[in-house]
Amino acid sequence: MKDFAYLRPRDAQEAVASLARHRPGARFFAGGTTLFDLMKLGIETPATVIDITRIDDLQRIDASARREIRIGALATMSEVAEHAVVQREFPALSESLWKAASQQLRxxxxxxxxxxxxxxxxxxxxxxxxxxxxxxxxxxxxxIDGLNRTHAVLGGSSACVATYPGDMAVALVAFDALVDTLSPRGARTVAVRELHRAPGSTPHLETVLADDELIVRIRIPRDAVGRASTYHKIRDRESYAFALTSAAVALRLDGSQVADARIALGGVATRPWRATEAERSLIGGSLTRRTARRAATLAFEGARPLSHNAFKIALGIETVTDALMLAKERT
Ligand SMILES: Cc1cc2nc3c(=O)[nH]c(=O)nc-3n(C[C@H](O)[C@H](O)[C@H](O)COP(=O)(O)OP(=O)(O)OC[C@H]3O[C@@H](n4cnc5c(N)ncnc54)[C@H](O)[C@@H]3O)c2cc1C
Ligand code: SF4
Structure with a gap:
């Protein structure tokens, strides 16, 4: 690992000012589980590491507002997964975190x-x-011409076919969550759905955030659709593995008819992937295994398999179908 300067700002404003002063080549350090990994591999070589772990304001989970739950950027994966309101109102979010990484990492x-x-x-x-x-x-x-079993079948380009690996963002996309950020230019809000970029011809640009922007919090609308939700994750082993395919699904029924449906895919796309056509196909009808499978098939329309990952399409269709039936049981 290369030597780096270490800074520990007291608050979010100071953190952002430090990052702006030392860029390019400065990085925030939160849990360090991605950053230090990549630094040890020599893939990230920041000249300055800015430790934001002691900024108390960024650690709170606030469920006191009627319309939304606010999760500070420094809340840990375990704290969010275990939070009673998250478990009750957004089970898919809690499950997406429980099914990620290991307890120590979380x-x-x-x-x-x-x-x-x-x-x-x-x-x-x-x-x-x-x-x-x-x-x-x-x-x-x-x-592209190599070993691509775990790569993307949706959203790839001729420059990059890497999957976005995270689980939580898939659930957040299904729930129309937002992130609030801070930079020297002030505060702004970005929909999680817009946060990650498609690779196109510039796969090194992974998000719409500027390199001096701090994520302050995540906000999730408290919508009734969250309660009947699930995160279904299929992987090579049952724990401590990234998704081959996953689906965050949420449903609201009006009698026996689907009034709202959310379907987001993980493990198969270059960014967290919302399957809006598939959602639309369910609205106004009753949810049976047959209609669930039809929607799941729509979710993969336009998928482009590589030489080793065509199985992801069939597996993904099963994953979404099962997730819809699981969510139905929770309505
Ligand atoms: C062995 C292993 C298995 C894993 N399995 C899974 C899995 O199955 N599913 C899954 O979803 N994830 C998995 N992960 C990934 C893990 O969840 C992430 O490493 C972790 O969530 C990153 O959070 P962190 O706080 O440690 O980030 P850090 O490593 O501190 O930071 C990551 C990046 O984000 C930037 N950053 C951090 N906080 C902010 C902020 N507030 N504002 C702006 N920039 C910021 C940093 O500068 C850095 O570039 C796994 C990781 C490991 C090592
Ligand atoms: S990260 Fe993208 S560009 Fe790099 S090898 Fe993997 S798929 Fe190709």
Whole structure:
């Protein structure tokens, strides 16, 4: 690991000012479970690391407002997963966190850092011998003609087909969550759905955040659709593994008819993926295994398999179908 300067600001304003003063080449450190990993691999080499872990204001989970729950960026994955209001009103969010990483990691890692975790594409992470456009723009992509079993079938480009690996963002996208940020230019709000970029020809640009922007909190509308929700995750082993396919699904029924449906996909796309056509296909009808499967199939319309990952389409359709039936049981 390369030497770096270490700063510990007292509040969010000071953190943002420090980052602006030391960029490019400065990074916030929250739980450190992504950042230090990448620094040890030599993929991230910040000259300055800004420790935001002691900023109390960013740690609170506030469920006192009627319209939304507010989760500070430094709340840990465990704290959010265990929060009683989250478990009751957004079970898919709680499950997306429980099914991620390990207990030790969840106790360290923060939700702000979780949103900004980077891809697990082995060519991106494994040394510097393979071409990777995300690491070195213009270098090429080793995965497209290489081992691409875990890569994306939705949202890829000729420059990059890496999946967005996180679970929580998939649930947040289903719930229309927002992030509040702070930078030297002031505060702003970004929908989680708009936070991650499609790779296009610039896969090294992963989010719409500027390099001096701090995530302050996540806000989730307290919508009745959250209660009948689930996060269904399929992986190579039942714990401590990233998703091959996953689905965050939420439903509201009016009698036997679907009044609201949310479907977001993980493990299969280059960014957290909302399947709006699939959602629309369910509205106004009754939810049976047959209509669930039809919606799930729609969710994968336009999917483009690579040489080793066509199985993700069939598996993804099963994942969404099962998730819809699980959510129905909770309505
Ligand atoms: C072995 C292993 C298995 C894992 N399995 C899973 C899994 O199954 N599912 C899953 O979803 N995740 C998984 N993860 C990823 C893990 O959840 C993330 O590493 C973690 O959530 C990142 O949070 P952090 O607080 O440690 O971030 P850090 O490492 O501190 O930061 C990550 C990045 O975000 C930036 N950052 C952090 N906080 C902010 C902020 N408030 N504002 C702006 N920028 C910020 C940092 O500068 C850095 O670039 C796994 C990780 C490991 C190591
Ligand atoms: S898929 Fe993306 S991250 Fe992986 S090697 Fe290709 S460019 Fe790099």
């Amino acid at each position: 106790n360290m890692a923060t939700v702000g850092g979780n949103l900004l975790q980077r891809t697990r594409c082995a060519y991106f992470r494994d040394g510097l011998e393979f071409p990777c456009n995300k690491r070195t723009p213009g270098a090429g992509c080793a995965a």
